[in-house]
Amino acid sequence: MSKKYAIGVDYGTESGRAVLVDLSDGTEVADHVTPYPHNVIDEKLPISGIKLEYDWALQHPQDYLEVLTRSVPAVVQASGVDPADIIGLGIDFTACTMLPVDAQGQPLCFNPELTNNPHSWVKLWKHHAAQDEANLINEIAERRGEDFLPRYGGKISSEWMIAKVWQILNEAPDIYEQTDRFLEATDWVVSQMTGTAEIVRNSCTAGYKAIWHKKKGYPSDEFFKALDPRLENVTQTKLRGEVVALGTKAGELTESMAALMGLQPGIAIAVGNVDAHAAVPGVGVVTPGKLVMAMGTSICHMLLGTEEREVEGMCGVVEDGIIPGYLGYEAGQSAVGDIFAWYVEQGVPAYVQAAAEQEGTNVHEWLERHASAYKPGETGLLALDWWNGNRSVLVDTELNGLILGYSLLTKPEEVYRSLLEATAYGTRKIVDAFHNNGVEVQELYACGGLPQKNRLLMQIYADVTNREIKVADSKQTPALGAAMFGAVAAGAAKGGYDNIVDAAQKMARVRKDTFKPIPENVAVYERLYQEYSKLHDYFGRGENDVMKRLRAIREEARH
Numbered sequence: 001m002s003k004k005y006a007i008g009v010d011y012g013t014e015s016g017r018a019v020l021v022d023l024s025d026g027t028e029v030a031d032h033v034t035p036y037p038h039n040v041i042d043e044k045l046p047i048s049g050i051k052l053e054y055d056w057a058l059q060h061p062q063d064y065l066e067v068l069t070r071s072v073p074a075v076v077q078a079s080g081v082d083p084a085d086i087i088g089l090g091i092d093f094t095a096c097t098m099l100p101v102d103a104q105g106q107p108l109c110f111n112p113e114l115t116n117n118p119h120s121w122v123k124l125w126k127h128h129a130a131q132d133e134a135n136l137i138n139e140i141a142e143r144r145g146e147d148f149l150p151r152y153g154g155k156i157s158s159e160w161m162i163a164k165v166w167q168i169l170n171e172a173p174d175i176y177e178q179t180d181r182f183l184e185a186t187d188w189v190v191s192q193m194t195g196t197a198e199i200v201r202n203s204c205t206a207g208y209k210a211i212w213h214k215k216k217g218y219p220s221d222e223f224f225k226a227l228d229p230r231l232e233n234v235t236q237t238k239l240r241g242e243v244v245a246l247g248t249k250a251g252e253l254t255e256s257m258a259a260l261m262g263l264q265p266g267i268a269i270a271v272g273n274v275d276a277h278a279a280v281p282g283v284g285v286v287t288p289g290k291l292v293m294a295m296g297t298s299i300c301h302m303l304l305g306t307e308e309r310e311v312e313g314m315c316g317v318v319e320d321g322i323i324p325g326y327l328g329y330e331a332g333q334s335a336v337g338d339i340f341a342w343y344v345e346q347g348v349p350a351y352v353q354a355a356a357e358q359e360g361t362n363v364h365e366w367l368e369r370h371a372s373a374y375k376p377g378e379t380g381l382l383a384l385d386w387w388n389g390n391r392s393v394l395v396d397t398e399l400n401g402l403i404l405g406y407s408l409l410t411k412p413e414e415v416y417r418s419l420l421e422a423t424a425y426g427t428r429k430i431v432d433a434f435h436n437n438g439v440e441v442q443e444l445y446a447c448g449g450l451p452q453k454n455r456l457l458m459q460i461y462a463d464v465t466n467r468e469i470k471v472a473d474s475k476q477t478p479a480l481g482a483a484m485f486g487a488v489a490a491g492a493a494k495g496g497y498d499n500i501v502d503a504a505q506k507m508a509r510v511r512k513d514t515f516k517p518i519p520e521n522v523a524v525y526e527r528l529y530q531e532y533s534k535l536h537d538y539f540g541r542g543e544n545d546v547m548k549r550l551r552a553i554r555e556e557a558r559h
């Protein structure tokens, strides 16, 4: 049999990328990135210019299709591989990134009559405007003693499906009414490749983002009725659709999409997946004890376990949610690279930009180099990493960032370093929450853009967590994982694999170089982390709700 290949397509926050992978050893033969033409829509709607409210984050579904029709042909062409040897394709996506579609599977925002309503668009994972609904979901679920709450660390997030659906019902009942189904974007894109008659939902987003359980299904109609009588039957109506396991073949590539993507019709398309979850086999992790960090604009922390444990603020524990046969645990930080980007774009003085430009480097790299000259603790700064709220362990999108310890001598590189450190403390909170509750964390695996971009950041993470960090050898780990699932959907008989464990064992690699904790740094960071923890609890656990009061005053001032 000639060499066989699969394609993985990774849908990130700002761009989508396709990777063509050799199935014999995981070699990434070609990759191509398509930035989303409309990027993140968080100020005004395209065309109409309608202004969006604070905390909104939308996307344009057409951008996702553009990734398929630009990046997929590009990798096929660049690789020189015969399309007949490409046997499968898998995708992974940010999540919960959801959209309302009509009975034909068309996004409601494509309908000229509905396009001016912001609720007809894709709500991106970091759309945080459904917090009121999330608060009520939690209050009502707690009051009713719903058994699903512990599976989600005690709180359902405003980033997830039910809160977003309820926000649409509350603020745009006409859009809700005209919605045939609410879909995860990952399932929608898969349906566009396989033909909309066959819309299937993947067990990963259903489990982590829509409160679905392998044995119990969705929460009861009574629960939804208690939220709002209009939601009573939502799981049989607008959330209907078969939920199938990761690695399942969702269908086959249609003639029309094959022509647009430069592939052969009929190849296996795997059910959708989530970026962070696909990264786990992508980095070769198929057993417990190894926490995988997908590090980019945000961080998702993924871990396998053998028993269901309660862990404060985790995003969820889902049976078979990452690797079949294990409980998959997820936690996360909703801004990491985004915080550094904010500082580079909004906080850096002109002399730094000029110096970086003169030295032919970018501002991040300039700041990293200068920040590396400091020892842990030497800046005198301490920050809370809540620029986009706190996902784990507090699960509160209404918290904000904080930097303590400024003086007239504070330098930009010191601020930058304090922000890197703050995100490491945030990760340490998550590691401790798992480890101290019986879900062991022995070592860390890192993938995503950040480990490739910033060595200082990675050393700080090793020192703050006092654990060795292995880094994925792949530049596109989620896409590699997605390609593995594409190969599993195709099956061993076609030159793919029969299960994800076999695929990961053959195709994943980590770099030889690892980041090891440096004992003297560990000791200083331990003291700083204790200080971080005090601030974390003081501002995050209700002792001083000043951040929330400031938000309320801001809202009053805006209206």
Ligand SMILES: Nc1ncnc2c1ncn2[C@@H]1O[C@H](COP(=O)(O)OP(=O)(O)O)[C@@H](O)[C@H]1O
Residues within 6 Å of the ligand: 012, 013, 014, 015, 295, 296, 297, 298, 336, 337, 338, 339, 340, 341, 342, 364, 365, 368, 448, 449, 450, 453, 454, 457
């Ligand atoms: N040298 C750097 N050091 C730290 N962060 C960086 C650096 N360069 C870019 N970033 C941040 O990396 C993030 C993008 O990460 P990446 O993994 O490429 O994207 P995504 O999360 O969308 O998949 C941005 O938030 C950006 O601010």
Ligand SMILES: O=C(CO)[C@@H](O)[C@@H](O)COP(=O)(O)O
Residues within 6 Å of the ligand: 012, 013, 014, 093, 094, 095, 096, 125, 274, 275, 276, 294, 295, 296, 297, 298, 299, 300, 330, 332
């Ligand atoms: O929340 C999840 C996964 O559960 C992510 O999709 C979300 O944080 C976005 O990740 P990126 O930072 O774009 O890689």
